[in-house]
Amino acid sequence: xxxxxxxxxxxxxxxxxxxxxxxxxxxxxxxxxxxxxxxxxxxxxxxxxxxxxxxxxxxxxxxxxxxxxxxxxxxxxxxxxxxxxxxxxxxxxxxxxxxxxxxxxxxxxxxxxxxxxxxxxxxxxxxxxxxxxxxxxxxxxxxxxxxxxxxxxxxxxxxxxxxxxxxxxxxxxxxxxxxxxxxxxxxxxxxxxxxxxxxxxxxxxxxxxxxxxxxxxxxxxxxxxxxxxxxxxxxxxxxxxxxxxxxxxxxxxxxxxxxxxxxxxxxxxxxxxxxxxxxxxxxxxxxxxxxxxxxxxxxxxxxxxxxxxxxxxxxxxxxxxxxxxxxx
Amino acid sequence: xxxxxxxxxxxxxxxxxxxxxxxxxxxxxxxxxxxxxxxxxxxxxxxxxxxxxxxxxxxxxxxxxxxxxxxxxxxxxxxxxxxxxxxxxxxxxxxxxxxxxxxxxxxxxxxxxxxxxxxxxxxxxxxxxxxxxxxxxxxxxxxxxxxxxxxxxxxxxxxxxxxxxxxxxxxxxxxxxxxxxxxxxxxxxxxxxxxxxxxxxxxxxxxxxxxxxxxxxxxxxxxxxxxxxxxxxxxxxxxxxxxxxxxxxxxxxxxxxxxxxxxxxxxxxxxxxxxxxxxxxxxxxxxxxxxxxxxxxxxxxxxxxxxxxxxxxxxxxxxxxxxxxxx
Numbered sequence: 001x002x003x004x005x006x007x008x009x010x011x012x013x014x015x016x017x018x019x020x021x022x023x024x025x026x027x028x029x030x031x032x033x034x035x036x037x038x039x040x041x042x043x044x045x046x047x048x049x050x051x052x053x054x055x056x057x058x059x060x061x062x063x064x065x066x067x068x069x070x071x072x073x074x075x076x077x078x079x080x081x082x083x084x085x086x087x088x089x090x091x092x093x094x095x096x097x098x099x100x101x102x103x104x105x106x107x108x109x110x111x112x113x114x115x116x117x118x119x120x121x122x123x124x125x126x127x128x129x130x131x132x133x134x135x136x137x138x139x140x141x142x143x144x145x146x147x148x149x150x151x152x153x154x155x156x157x158x159x160x161x162x163x164x165x166x167x168x169x170x171x172x173x174x175x176x177x178x179x180x181x182x183x184x185x186x187x188x189x190x191x192x193x194x195x196x197x198x199x200x201x202x203x204x205x206x207x208x209x210x211x212x213x214x215x216x217x218x219x220x221x222x223x224x225x226x227x228x229x230x231x232x233x234x235x236x237x238x239x240x241x242x243x244x245x246x247x248x249x250x251x252x253x254x255x256x257x258x259x260x261x262x263x264x265x266x267x268x269x270x271x272x273x274x275x276x277x278x279x280x281x282x283x284x285x286x287x288x289x290x291x292x293x294x295x296x297x298x299x300x301x302x303x304x305x306x307x308x309x310x311x312x313x314x315x316x317x318x319x320x321x322x323x324x325x326x327x328x
Numbered sequence: 329x330x331x332x333x334x335x336x337x338x339x340x341x342x343x344x345x346x347x348x349x350x351x352x353x354x355x356x357x358x359x360x361x362x363x364x365x366x367x368x369x370x371x372x373x374x375x376x377x378x379x380x381x382x383x384x385x386x387x388x389x390x391x392x393x394x395x396x397x398x399x400x401x402x403x404x405x406x407x408x409x410x411x412x413x414x415x416x417x418x419x420x421x422x423x424x425x426x427x428x429x430x431x432x433x434x435x436x437x438x439x440x441x442x443x444x445x446x447x448x449x450x451x452x453x454x455x456x457x458x459x460x461x462x463x464x465x466x467x468x469x470x471x472x473x474x475x476x477x478x479x480x481x482x483x484x485x486x487x488x489x490x491x492x493x494x495x496x497x498x499x500x501x502x503x504x505x506x507x508x509x510x511x512x513x514x515x516x517x518x519x520x521x522x523x524x525x526x527x528x529x530x531x532x533x534x535x536x537x538x539x540x541x542x543x544x545x546x547x548x549x550x551x552x553x554x555x556x557x558x559x560x561x562x563x564x565x566x567x568x569x570x571x572x573x574x575x576x577x578x579x580x581x582x583x584x585x586x587x588x589x590x591x592x593x594x595x596x597x598x599x600x601x602x603x604x605x606x607x608x609x610x611x612x613x614x615x616x617x618x619x620x621x622x623x624x625x626x627x628x629x630x631x632x633x634x635x636x637x638x639x640x641x642x643x644x645x646x647x648x649x650x651x652x653x654x655x
Contacts, residue, residue, distance in 0.1 A: 099436075113402060119435070129396050132395070136405075141405075167387070
């Protein structure tokens, strides 16, 4: 295994700025979303990505146009990192017409197939076969596009996890299964869920190149993902990556997360992925503190605009819905 | 235009061949479908013609095979996933019900899933409870899926070709008894749109609705009843979703009597739902209660005589038609 935390060739300032901006955008989007949720403006389930931002930011910045992602129930971060319009994301959370799914999908189902985002998913573990399918389609077309399925430690105990990875392996698909191991399936710990909590070992068991990485280090994730993507584009995929991380709160907004040990939470909060991304930008480039603050100010403005946009959008009418129902 | 007599399985293969030649996005995955050509020889020869990227064998991983088909379809390809027995499709129900069927609505209509699952069901020669089921009602119940059940080679070909040209998930349900049955298939381009029922035999006295293998049994029953002076009109909906209710209602307005035949178990079946639609739309056309002939509410047993007793036979269909005709 490789616990890839060191960086041989640091990326450019542009890339590091993008990684930082992405982590911070996710942080602020989720924080604002939780506020709106508590005001009653967002309904249903809202699974915050707080604390895990470094994984989506590091991974998606290593991909390119034409690639695909499939995501999880905790999917806002993946969409933002993939380049989604946060105005349309916020509008979707507020069940509005200008949302990505016109209010038909909501938090757990944001998708944008025009950009290669196959969608978040309300069924834990279901994204892996879908991702393998996109990778299969790419191979049939003779494309070197890569598909990344974001999965979870919870999803790893669903049968489709190994089935899908095995299909990708026997067909050498351009498929990266990125497991965000945050230690919990809702409230059940990974240690209670498997005798071998180092999930990357499951890939090795079926002949798949597998790595474990510090998920709170966005630059480490980015570097490893670049290598994995190259491996896949060369026809030597798939690759399994386990990214170790921790949630900053419970499973969803209304879960206080009392089962999360305070010292463990403190340990991970001291290794905040947003701070890590800012530090990389400051230490590895000539970016100043003022540059970092300028990016933050820009993001804060974008989030505020997204909220205004979402609030101003109207909702699909029942009459329009009934017309849609006719296709069924 | 003329036609050729061919077997159901050959008609299916011809559809696959023509559509694979027409679009490079069409590909097939399944267990034993490549070199072996499939358990029912439907895909025989396609590997040699289209290569291993587009005709490939899978391990026994139904949930992920189906899911991979759904994912490929979302990504714009036109995959066909062949599942050996409809019973095995139960392993992939999450991908069918929660993924394929939901994606279009969940994306506000922008996301489409042109995914086809080809599989076969029904009783046939003592393959027992886990290989004999007729499960169309499960898919019929789920909004977002098209349910196709061809009874004759021409429909098998035309409906499969249409399935590969539309954009919604299709449960293409064949029947293990039908693969070696023969029928005329029109020459040239033959595409059958979904939602158009076919009157397999015109008649005056009773409307009999049947699909898949039950069409053949019902036609035999109807022919035998002609000798008794009962004229049955046999309607094959061909697709259960979408269902061509207008053609059924037109027939009911003429005959005023209805029998519905399904191989699936009676409880919670498609026949009950069609009966409900007929009584809602044409109650005052009816001169007798609608009769449903269906499988018993029981798993299919291995013993051949018991297997026969568990699903409609020509005699039970005849008895139901006689009863309704004389009511």
